[in-house]
Amino acid sequence: xxxxxxxxxxxxxxxxxxxxxxxxxxxxxxxxxxxxxxxxxxxxxxxxxxxxxxxxxxxxxxxxxxxxxxxxxxxxxxxxxxxxxxxxxxxxxxxxxxxxxxxxxxxxxxxxxxxxxxxxxxxxxxxxxxxxxxxxxxxxxxxxxxxxxxxxxxxxxxxxxxxxxxxxxxxxxxxxxxxxxxxxxxxxxxxxxxxxxxxxxxxxxxxxxxxxxxxxxxxxxxxxxxxxxxxxxxxxxxxxxxxxxxxxxxxxxxxxxxxxxxxxxxxxxxxxxxxxxxxxxxxxxxxxx
Amino acid sequence: xxxxxxxxxxxxxxxxxxxxxxxxxxxxxxxxxxxxxxxxxxxxxxxxxxxxxxxxxxxxxxxxxxxxxxxxxxxxxxxxxxxxxxxxxxxxxxxxxxxxxxxxxxxxxxxxxxxxxxxxxxxxxxxxxxxxxxxxxxxxxxxxxxxxxxxxxxxxxxxxxxxxxxxxxxxxxxxxxxxxxxxxxxxxxxxxxxxxxxxxxxxxxxxxxxxxxxxxxxxxxxxxxxxxxxxxxxxxxxxxxxxx
Numbered sequence: 001x002x003x004x005x006x007x008x009x010x011x012x013x014x015x016x017x018x019x020x021x022x023x024x025x026x027x028x029x030x031x032x033x034x035x036x037x038x039x040x041x042x043x044x045x046x047x048x049x050x051x052x053x054x055x056x057x058x059x060x061x062x063x064x065x066x067x068x069x070x071x072x073x074x075x076x077x078x079x080x081x082x083x084x085x086x087x088x089x090x091x092x093x094x095x096x097x098x099x100x101x102x103x104x105x106x107x108x109x110x111x112x113x114x115x116x117x118x119x120x121x122x123x124x125x126x127x128x129x130x131x132x133x134x135x136x137x138x139x140x141x142x143x144x145x146x147x148x149x150x151x152x153x154x155x156x157x158x159x160x161x162x163x164x165x166x167x168x169x170x171x172x173x174x175x176x177x178x179x180x181x182x183x184x185x186x187x188x189x190x191x192x193x194x195x196x197x198x199x200x201x202x203x204x205x206x207x208x209x210x211x212x213x214x215x216x217x218x219x220x221x222x223x224x225x226x227x228x229x230x231x232x233x234x235x236x237x238x239x240x241x242x243x244x245x246x247x248x249x250x251x252x253x254x255x256x257x258x259x260x261x262x263x264x265x266x267x268x269x270x271x272x273x274x275x276x277x278x279x280x281x282x283x284x285x286x287x288x289x
Numbered sequence: 290x291x292x293x294x295x296x297x298x299x300x301x302x303x304x305x306x307x308x309x310x311x312x313x314x315x316x317x318x319x320x321x322x323x324x325x326x327x328x329x330x331x332x333x334x335x336x337x338x339x340x341x342x343x344x345x346x347x348x349x350x351x352x353x354x355x356x357x358x359x360x361x362x363x364x365x366x367x368x369x370x371x372x373x374x375x376x377x378x379x380x381x382x383x384x385x386x387x388x389x390x391x392x393x394x395x396x397x398x399x400x401x402x403x404x405x406x407x408x409x410x411x412x413x414x415x416x417x418x419x420x421x422x423x424x425x426x427x428x429x430x431x432x433x434x435x436x437x438x439x440x441x442x443x444x445x446x447x448x449x450x451x452x453x454x455x456x457x458x459x460x461x462x463x464x465x466x467x468x469x470x471x472x473x474x475x476x477x478x479x480x481x482x483x484x485x486x487x488x489x490x491x492x493x494x495x496x497x498x499x500x501x502x503x504x505x506x507x508x509x510x511x512x513x514x515x516x517x518x519x520x521x522x523x524x525x526x527x528x529x530x531x532x533x
Binding site for chain 1: 302331340341342361362363366368371372374378379380381382383386387390392393394395397436437440
């Protein structure tokens, strides 16, 4: 029964990993950008919330109504005016620019907030849990985070499938030139994809901040989990990323059950194993669907 | 009637290579104009430059009396220029129907809808939910034309329709052209299949190494003249301009 409990906890944690990784998957799938600053953007989300909560008197649970739109606008601008010019001069340049962005974000956070860790106080959600049986108890916070992850992923999928702009975001991932030929400005579409990526990772950052203490330099650690989720699932596949997140989450909780150190190592071992057996991941796709 | 498309003294460079050398041509509404020529003669480059995918090194492109030489691709689509690119360039992970709907992205007003395209190519009706990569080459070509029509163009640029298609599939596609043109659409097509081009076009231009070697109405051109201009033998160059 404890194993069942661990698996449930793992799935709940996996939702957070997936929420974190889907933006990474989207940016790679649409415009071949590997965003090394992705983890730092999530961390920056926590710190923006830390500043905005006292200023706006919005409770921590609802602060996303400010943080997520701000990050979407930021993502659009970063793609349009920072990453796009670098894309025009080669993929390596873009990688270096995102690496630079990561360093700048980390150091700005260190400068402003020092090395102190912060978390978001979401009240009684943290401490209370749902006692399913004597062996299984599910913290409400974890349930809320999984719920948010599912809602965000479904909304993202609906946007990509049902809307005029979303359809062209998928189209430009398939064939940039053809997208131009139906009258789309691909720079705009790339920036829309980046806006979605930054918006989803802001959600992930806020969830992370509610879950645990976050320090200014924590970004790259989360980035590693994000990459692993994306690669396990198959590059560019959104549902694959969800599956990859769940696999990592379950590996983390099962590992910690055996030994606390194994909890942080097992997901990476699982990742290496998958990379060796299925180098293209479980749901390889040419583009986001 | 004034020209829909007017290309004057157009040159395009690919690095050091001058792929198109001072080409002049016009297309009026309701007319099919064909560009013929051997592989590498610069036909596709010319078409892609008109669509905005390449920047010319010299010359101008006027569309409907307006200079569009400096406009980006998407602005030319909005103005009414649609290119069906060589190799079809389907959105592979999108359904056939979504490929067509994507074609209407520019929101130009006009008669074309998904149902109208299905009327033109009836088989699309039962396969609209399939993903585009599952279609055969000929079917993809039809969808690519449908997708271009969805932008309600006034000028349709067709690049190498015949490439990789069976004669039957090609015949079906060429059969719809007169219908489109009668509605006032101007068509500029690039074709390696000379007989096919001569049979549909009102006027033909032959390119050789980027230069216009021969221009005229198919009825006025002899097979030997075309052969000479196509392969660069003889003195066919002398007749350039006469038939314009």
